[in-house]
Amino acid sequence: MFNNFNLRLILAVCTVNLLAFATGNVYSWSSSALITLKTPEESPLDHAVTPMEESLIASLLSLGALFGPPLAGFSSNLLGRKTTLMVFALPMVLSNLIIIFATETSHFYIARVLTGISAGGVYTVVPMYVGEISETTIRGFLAGFIGIFYSLGLLFNYVVGPLVSLQTLSIIMIVPIVLFLIFFGMFIPESPYYYFAKGRDIQAKESLMKLRNTFEEKELAFIEETLSKSKTDISISSLFGNTAFRRAITLTTTIVILQQLVGISAILAYMDDIFIASGSTISSSTSTTIVAVIQVLSVVLSSCLADKLGRRILLMVSNTLCALSLFPLGFYFYIKHNGGDVSALWYLPILCVIGFIIGYNFGLCTIPWTLLGELFTNETKAIASSVTTVSCFSFAFLFSFLFPHLKVLIGFSGVFWFCGCIGIIHLVFISIFLPETKGKSFAEILALLEGSGSEKDTYESLKMSKVTSS
Template sequence: MDNPSETKYQYLAALSVNIISISYGAYCGWPSASILELASDKSPLETGPLTKHEQGWVASAVCLGGLFGAIFFVRLADKSGRKKSLLWMAIPNLLGWILIPYARNANHLIIARLIGGAAGGGVFSVIPIYVVELASNSVRGVLGTFLVLACSGGVCLAFVLGYYFDYATVSWIMATLTPAYFFCFWFMPETPQYLASRNKVKEAEYSLRYYRNIRSYSIKELSGDLQYELQKLKDTEKTDNDDTSDDSNAVTWSDFAEPKTRKAFLIGFGLIIFNQLCGCFTMLNYTAVIFEQAGASLQPTVAAIIVGAIQMLGNYVSTMLVERLGRKILLLVSAIGIGISQSVMASYSYCQVKGYQVESLNWVPIAGFSFMLFVAALGLLSLPFLVISELMPQKIRSTANMILMSVLWVISTCTIKLMPIFTEWLGMHGTVFMFASFSFGAAIFIFIFLPETKGKTVEALLASL
């Protein structure tokens, strides 16, 4: 384990960059309380209350924006650097929040959330790459979980603010996070690996020394691990300088054709599929609506705050356990726990539809939903982004992340948009039973195919596939 003094700037960087993750988390949680307000008879929109169709588009627009944001910001990260790409995300993030209070109809809200969602596409695509490239092996898992921990904090914050303020005031409050993010992250160096890949080895060595807090030591005083990291950066320079063409470093389909690389990519693809089809992220966008339909005893917005806090607790527990238990066991426990909790929730809803006397069990929706988000935060909602960045070789890491995150945003857009339709066709019980089947499928996939990535280099992981 590294000395805490050697990792403090890594923690500082991870905390600074994830301020924007808090803001994006609030984008995800904003519809929960706001849609109840905007769909009511007292809707402040000039066109009147949002219809079911419009609700689906307003909620899912943030994911559709994420699709375009993932492609744009990953390409920018490869061309201009991880840091510049992350700083540019502040613009759509801020614009999205500012436009919401001026919305006069559903189309205005959709456009605002499309713009804000573009920043979210960059958050989930570039931040995991940034963290993996700067972090020591011993803290890589902990720093990687900060992304979803910050997002869940933003979700909870949106729930709390939505209880006390109207949707426009919440937007103005959340807009203040963007300047704070820009100011804090501005001072962080570019990642050592990116600088070395661009033949800027002196800058890469400075960056490595900053993130390892070894600026005051000579090379002879460094530990063996740190000397090895510095040597790898110099080897990267020699390899790149031996190439006579800039096209030699371009990613091609043949880079994905190597069997072990292809297997790593397919594992990442499976994790992304189950991350969305387990339904947790989709249901999170409709938390208050779900509780209202389930007839929960608590006010829907209050229940949403409770489960938001529980999700944050789950993310915090994941941060504490990820380097102790490893990624695979947390993902496996998470998938099974999600499936069980969804089955209980769906059974309650089914009994309610059939007219059984379940009034004495009206605590079940809150308990089941809370447990679902807790175990989801332990693994299946939080760890796939870290594991994917750990599995992918450096050359294809950005491209693979862009492809996988694009798939994620397409699926999330479809599931969130179709959620009101699913509940209308299948009922709440049928929809949640469907999600439960995918959650159990995720457990089987993780058990069979996923290797443990804790503390291993990319080379060691690929060799184990």
């Protein structure tokens, strides 16, 4: 993987994923913030939040995220991937400023919607941008950086959140966004695919020169050939009449919907509550930090394996581990709810949550976004990203909003058993319908989705044919 280590490309991917770090911050924010807002002595509000207010504060992030993808998808084609990402960073800054001065529940509602809009834009455009600037041989590894930085953002807030006030935390959370705006804006180029699609060949060449250790004209020719093959009428009727697009959008939307129904958004938002309810002898903040550290390590491992084992295998293993972790977690809460003695099983909640997080980050955290950057043509990528991301955040909002009500209605045990069953359904779906995209070029993946997969169109084979012909 690292025979031709490309520091320029790695730095570009790390810089753009500062937004993924910031997104991880806002998703883990509610874990400690809700505890504070339920404690009148510490809360900036004049009352402890009610269960309904708690549900809205936790879930409005995902509701706001529904508006980000269509706006970001349209903007990414009109203004470019780079400009769009910089614009969508601004609502996240504004939301933190609102929280710094918040004194009413409505202020938190507005802030969460705004930061959700940013999150929706990040998950629409970052996978698209990284997929377009990456070299084929390490595309899976680099696509996994969004999960790595997201997990680091989660870890940061799980560790720092309980130690500082909400106002101080919001000030700290602005820092990575400002760093992104400075370094991405000044030093990182626009996607060469976007430049080529707009007929700006000179800028496309300059972009590749900034992203590669050694520049090859053959890569420009390959990008141009890939774009020429993918040009099509992008009306809605023609899109869904196209076999490759229809199959790809069905795969990505189904995968992200099942990803959310496995319960990740709710578990992240209510992790402190889960550990408090478990009665574990380990404090909730310590348990949460341990889980977050494990999350970072597991997503790094997944990213390193994406170009070795392939996307399909990682997703199958991921769902299996999630299901195997959720069923015993549900069993623990079932015994506890029915008055059983669980003192001898004090270790089980944290062990199960760690197992779930390892499983989720082994594939479910990163691979859906890798596929989003791989399965679509340049013309359809923005539309597909919007549809897929809206589907993801719709179900993230739905599950996060319903979680506190479901835990009252069917208990923690019922919720975790339901999520475990979803993991099994997801495993079956992946094993039957998802093709492997590891190591394949965009043109080759398109042919695979159309049912005419060939090994003739890869960038590497194109280079070899040019060498032999010369």
